[in-house]
Amino acid sequence: MITDAAAMVLLGAASITDIKSRKIPNGLTVSSTGLGLLYYVVTQGISGLWFSGAGMLLGFLLLFLLYLFKVVGAGDVKLFAALGAWAGAALVWSIFVYSILIGGMIGLFLLLYHFRSYGTRFAQVILVTLGLRNLVVLKEHLKRPATFPFMIAVFPAALVAYFIG
Structure with a gap:
């Protein structure tokens, strides 16, 4: 189906750039959103606009909440709006849930990796947090959070949502 192909091309291009x-x-995100809305209006009329618009709005709102807490960047918010415009609300919800689960696993792996690599520093941060003996260590640790491009979680999540459910 053309909508599935468009969503996968969007996700592939976003993954590469991210x-x-x-x-x-x-x-990429703005043109994809507009094309998704336009495609559904042309092919299905007002019901297509509702389908695409609801997906766009849900995708935007879900990621905007994460953006407010600085979990994702603004590009991720716009990407999920575009993805929702092509895939609809139900599929964008599934992709979101799987993305959070996969992202959590990646985050846990990074935490364990950094704990192994920086165990002493990690222990200092815990002790500082509990005992408040040296706030400089805590401030230094918070300046360098371990992050990863969210698309590393989103692309496999989309594959799971499309092919498994």
């Missing part, structure tokens, strides 16, 4: 530069271009 992994390479940690940015998802506005040209």
Whole structure:
């Protein structure tokens, strides 16, 4: 189906740019959102607009909440709006849930990896947090959070949502 192909091309392009530069271009997200809405209006009329618009709105709102807490970037928010415009609300919800689960597993892996690599520093942060003996260590640790491009979780999540359910 053309909508599935469009969503996968969107996700593939966003994954490449996010992994390479940690940015998802506005040209990609905004044009994809507009094309998704236009496609559904042309092919299904007002019901297509509702389907695509609801998906766009849900995708935007879900990621905007994460953006407010600085969990994801603005490009991810716009990407989920575009993805919702092509995939609809039900599928964008599934992709979101799987993305959070996969992202959590990646985060746990990174935490365990960094704990192994920086165990002493991690222990200092815990002790500082509990005992408040040296706030400088805590401030230094908080300046360098371990992050990863969210598309590393979103692309496999979309594959799971499309092919498994």
